[in-house]
Amino acid sequence: MRIIHWFRRDLRLSDNTALSAAARDSDGNVVPVFVLDEGLLRGRDVAPARVQFMLESLHVLDDTLRQQGSRLILLRGDPAAELVRIARAAGADAVYFNRDYTPAALKRDKRVRLALESQGIRTASFKDLVIFEEDELLTSSGQPFTVFTPFKKAWLMRVGKIQPLGKPALKPLPEDLVQRGAPIPTANELGFAVTQTLPRGGELEAQRVLSRFIESGAMAAYSKQRDYPGIEGTSRLSPHLRFGTISPRQCYAAAVATLDYPFPSKRSFSPAATDEKKAGADSWISELIWREFYIYILYHFPHANHANFNRAYDAVHWGSGDPALDEARFQAWCEGKTGYPIVDAAMRQLNQTGWMHNRTRMIVASFLVKDLLLDWRLGESYFMRMLVDGDPGANNGGWQWAAGTGTDAQPYFRIFNPVLQSERFDPQGVFIRRWVPELARVPDLYIHAPHTMPPTVQAQAGCRIGKDYPAPIVDHNTQKEEILRRFKAVKSEPVR
Ligand SMILES: Cc1cc2nc3c(=O)[nH]c(=O)nc-3n(C[C@H](O)[C@H](O)[C@H](O)COP(=O)(O)OP(=O)(O)OC[C@H]3O[C@@H](n4cnc5c(N)ncnc54)[C@H](O)[C@@H]3O)c2cc1C
Structure with missing residues (x-):
């Protein structure tokens, strides 16, 4: 056979x-x-x-x-x-x-x-591709979950000790079959110009990245460090999970080994972790469950692939009314030239490396939708064209969460303020300065809102607003009022 x-x-x-x-x-x-x-x-x-x-x-x-x-x-x-x-x-x-x-x-x-x-x-x-699929996890009434927390609870109640499989022994192939294979082409030969500096692919590299994440102590410190884009605090395994150069079971088993949970037994799903190391691995497992949740959502609600998960929001009106202005704003967002440093740093990181930190993915997505008043699908599509880990489930889920149109979404009235987010998650501007070199010499006091620098400080920092770095392309408070008005005008309905 x-x-x-x-x-x-x-x-x-x-x-x-x-x-x-x-x-x-x-x-x-x-x-x-x-x-x-x-x-x-x-x-x-x-x-x-x-x-x-x-x-x-x-x-x-x-x-x-x-x-x-x-x-x-x-x-x-x-x-x-x-x-x-x-x-x-x-x-x-x-x-x-x-x-x-x-x-x-x-x-x-x-x-x-x-x-x-x-x-x-x-x-x-x-x-x-996942630990639980299709109808394995359902609500008590037999419906798919649409909210993350009960999904996670059901997931954790069901999972036990997982022992990943080893490599199977395979026999050599007959030469006539080998001859039927084509050489693996380069991206260039397929017509793709790759300009980004990308992470390396392959199974060995995936195992190395996982080991580094554990051995460096980053998994143990994950719950404390995961929100700071200036710190190497997350695993960077997303492209590997996307292409399956590592399996979710291998990741889960590694986290459980760090947690040292007593399996097999049902454990509490709420902050069971008592010490810091356990808290880190516990919250990392939560992220692996988010990944499965969004794969599950797209499976059960395929309409979300191209439309609002919550169809009531189909009535939200997008754009400024001036297509040329919308296009210019979208381009500024894509290129990292919005005048909001945290947004610009993140978009430049994406453009140059194909990867972006989760905190800044949330910030730039919120900015596109809530500050630029642009349809989330524009940003979702741009992300898909740039991300090395671009994944239909996670990307769609992340965008709809940020837009407020998805499952378990950030409510539309909770709007990220890009300056406050920047102050909180990149306090010294380490991340900003790394990706926006024209801001490198801006003092900490102004790094989150450089347009507030007095002219003398601009001169000292070698950064003239409007010349070396743009003034904000929109006013956050004005745009916030406008998007709230638009969302309030339509009524949200739960999706069944
Ligand atoms: C607007 C937006 C778009 C996103 N698009 C993608 C995408 O296309 N592909 C993608 O893999 N992730 C996406 N994410 C989720 C998350 O940002 C990335 O998975 C994470 O930043 C990858 O870095 P890491 O591997 O170091 O993650 P870690 O923090 O180490 O997490 C471990 C793994 O868990 C999964 N994961 C973590 N956070 C999430 C999440 N919020 N949702 C789903 N899975 C998660 C990933 O597979 C990740 O590799 C998106 C988030 C947002 C807000």
Whole structure:
């Protein structure tokens, strides 16, 4: 028996559910396949950063497979046609893969299954991207959760000790099959110009990043440090979780080892952690649950992919009434030239590295919606085109949370003040100065609102407002009143 393993968002060998099942069922006769879907590469929200990270991760995967005498067979084209072709050529009985839950992935997978099964090739799919999927967690009335806290409670009540799987043993591939694979192209060859300095891809790197997060003490200090963009206080595992170069079970098991919880037993979900180290790991696990929550929401409420989760907010009116002004404001936001240093620093970090800290993601998202009065979908799409970790669930969930249109959203009347956020989360302006060099010499007193610098201080700091650094493009208080008026005009309704 020979089985094809179709790699998608699981670019690793260890703790890979479908791959291990394929190895077990075929006695190691697995054909590892990745299909470079040309249709996806031409999509509206494709990011050069993610293409680059993915290609690098594919190289690492291929290298690791070669160490076992196997290979990654890279195919280019439509997954349904390519998988039928390789399954026939390999004489494979089945195609195994791990499930994905976005509306587009579900549609594609249905089509691929039908194509394979119509040719007598069995398919089997597995839970791997998340710890709990689909209908595994429901409210007491059997409905999907729409609020995070009870979802988290149900998640923690159900989870037990998790022992991630090792790497399966795979047999070498016959030469005629190896010949069918195309070389892994570069991003450039695919027509993408990558200008950002990106994190490295691949399974080994993911394990290294996780170890560094634990060994540096950052996981233990996570609850104290996670909100400060000037500190390396978060794991930076998001691109790895996005492409599956690490699994959520490996992350969860590492956090539990740090927590030293007494498993198997049900533990309290509320601040169980008594000491600081435990509090850190506990709140990091919460973030892993947020990731699952947003994947779950998009699965159960696919309309949220392109529309407000709460449809009542479809009636909110966006924009200033002047399309040219809106376009200019949007461009200033994209380029990090709004005159609000924390916003500008974060957007420049995104543009240059493909990653942004969670606190500043919330700040810039709130700013686009509540200060610039622009539709959250504009920002969501820009993020998708720039982020190395761009993920439909987390990105959509994050944007709708900030806009106040989503599940469990920040209520529309709670509006981030970008200057106060900056004072609180980057008190000395360490983060701002790193990404906005023209503000490097601005004194601490003015770093959060440099337009308030008197002319003499501007001269001393080498930063003339309106010349070296912009004056604020909007007035926060004026815009706040306006967005409140617009939101109040429509009535929120709970989504069922
Ligand atoms: C407007 C907005 C857009 C976002 N877009 C994305 C996105 O496209 N892709 C993405 O992975 N995350 C997104 N997030 C969530 C979060 O900002 C990132 O996951 C986090 O900053 C990644 O850094 P880290 O790996 O160091 O996270 P850590 O703090 O170390 O967290 C560990 C992991 O938990 C998950 N996670 C953490 N916070 C969240 C969250 N709020 N929601 C969902 N998952 C979370 C991520 O997988 C992350 O790698 C977004 C948040 C906002 C507010």
